[in-house]
Amino acid sequence: MEEYFASGHTACAGCGMPITVRHALNVLGKDVIVVNATSCLEIVSSAYPRSAWGVPYIHSLFENSGAIAAGAVASLRVQGNDHTKVVVFAGDGSTYDIGFGVLSGMLERNDDVLYICYDNEAYMNTGNQRSGSTPFGAATTTSPAGKVNHGKMQWKKPIAEIIAAHQIPYVATASIGYMADFESKVRKAKDMKGARFILTLAPCVTGWNYDSSKTIELAKLAVDTGLWMLYEIEDGKFKLSLRPQQFKPVADYLKMQARFKHLSEEQIKTIQEHMNKAWAEMK
Amino acid sequence: MKLAIANPRTSKENKTGDWRSFKPIVHTENCIKCGTCASYCPEGCISGVDKKNIQEREFPKIDYDYCKGCGICANECPKKTIEMVQEEK
Ligand SMILES: Cc1ncc(C[n+]2csc(CCOP(=O)(O)OP(=O)(O)O)c2C)c(N)n1
Ligand code: SF4
Numbered sequence: 505m506e507e508y509f510a511s512g513h514t515a516c517a518g519c520g521m522p523i524t525v526r527h528a529l530n531v532l533g534k535d536v537i538v539v540n541a542t543s544c545l546e547i548v549s550s551a552y553p554r555s556a557w558g559v560p561y562i563h564s565l566f567e568n569s570g571a572i573a574a575g576a577v578a579s580l581r582v583q584g585n586d587h588t589k590v591v592v593f594a595g596d597g598s599t600y601d602i603g604f605g606v607l608s609g610m611l612e613r614n615d616d617v618l619y620i621c622y623d624n625e626a627y628m629n630t631g632n633q634r635s636g637s638t639p640f641g642a643a644t645t646t647s648p649a650g651k652v653n654h655g656k657m658q659w660k661k662p663i664a665e666i667i668a669a670h671q672i673p674y675v676a677t678a679s680i681g682y683m684a685d686f687e688s689k690v691r692k693a694k695d696m697k698g699a700r701f702i703l704t705l706a707p708c709v710t711g712w713n714y715d716s717s718k719t720i721e722l723a724k725l726a727v728d729t730g731l732w733m734l735y736e737i738e739d740g741k742f743k744l745s746l747r748p749q750q751f752k753p754v755a756d757y758l759k760m761q762a763r764f765k766h767l768s769e770e771q772i773k774t775i776q777e778h779m780n781k782a783w784a785e786m787k
Numbered sequence: 788m789k790l791a792i793a794n795p796r797t798s799k800e801n802k803t804g805d806w807r808s809f810k811p812i813v814h815t816e817n818c819i820k821c822g823t824c825a826s827y828c829p830e831g832c833i834s835g836v837d838k839k840n841i842q843e844r845e846f847p848k849i850d851y852d853y854c855k856g857c858g859i860c861a862n863e864c865p866k867k868t869i870e871m872v873q874e875e876k
């Protein structure tokens with residue numbers, strides 16, 4: 505099989521991000537241009553003079569991948585190229601926070617771009633600072649657990665819903681623990697026109713602090729506990745991709761990761777109840 | 788003019804296998820060639836099981852030049868037929 509993201513990249517052992525990128529590119533094929541916001545992905549794949557990429561690759565700033573992608577696709581189309589796909593890979597820090605204004609512009613103009621966020625729930629490349637995506641209770645270097653605070657004190661920003669409010673053709677959430685579902689969403693988005701957005705949970709061994717063999721297990725468990733919902737919003741129509749038959753307790757997921765190790769039973773209960781409420785509103 | 792552009796897939800010069808402290812060994816006698824290990828490997832360094840048709844597949848082959856020893860393949864193998872063995876110096 506032809507490789508579009510090669511071995512020899514320097515992501516930590518067990519990282520979820522290269523799994524995300526490799527599978528997305530296998531579905532998308534070689535007729536793509538990748539735009540990649542500053543992040544772990546950029547660092548591990550493109551340290552000069554080497555590159556892991558087997559497709560054209562542009563490294564953008566942390567904050568402007570949406571604009572770079574919009575420009576790339578505009579220039580392709582004006583040259584009469586109506587087939588090459590422009591794909592963004594960006595982290596959660598870039599997507600939820602720092603690049604959000606620019607991304608919002610890209611969505612509002614409905615630029616013909618597929619934007620894939622690999623969500624590892626913090627600014628990992630710079631050493632694990634909290635982002636808008638960091639979940640409630642998670643300890644990071646800027647939301648430490650101590651006497652007063654028990655990790656991040658705010659809930660996760662509902663980015664997929666905020667993006668869907670731009671009324672773009674396609675929004676989906678995914679997890680690398682449900683690979684067939686992720687791949688089918690990429691496949692569907694590939695052949696659509698306009699702005700498409702896929703948010704993919706991609707665990708980070710170092711920041712979440714768990715055994716490196718558990719990346720896929722955790723990415724599954726996030727879904728099976730109900731903490732990470734899989735859905736699509738296509739032309740404004742919401743469709744759940746999966747409803748766990750029997751929800752596993754959120755504690756199963758939280759207790760596997762040292763970023764949550766300080767949480768009391770009471771705080772775990774708060775998270776469980778918040779999750780239950782979100783599903784109760786889902787009917 | 789000389790452009791400072793890296794060539795495709797030159798990351799393969801980085802032999803990340805020397806990061807490894809545990810080595811995955813596939814015990815092929817129980818392997819059903821499902822390809823789960825290869826699919827989830829973050830390094831993309833397991834080959835042999837990518838053909839669509841299972842009959843045409845070989846047993847998984849791990850490229851130890853790149854395997855970082857994360858253990859995902861062993862954890863996800865449905866037959867539990869990959870063993871992580873400590874590397875020796
Ligand atoms: C404007 C600006 N601020 C800060 C940085 C430093 N910086 C580089 S990558 C990064 C974190 C990226 O986080 P995320 O988007 O979540 O990707 P991850 O590294 O977690 O994969 C930061 C803060 C930067 N490059 N540019
Ligand atoms: S996951 Fe296990 S059974 Fe499946 S191909 Fe790999 S070694 Fe064989």
Ligand code: SF4
Binds near residue numbers: 829831
């Ligand atoms: S241990 Fe990790 S890097 Fe090595 S072959 Fe298995 S999944 Fe790939």
Ligand SMILES: [Mg+2]
Binds near residue numbers: 596597625628
């Ligand atoms: Mg991140």
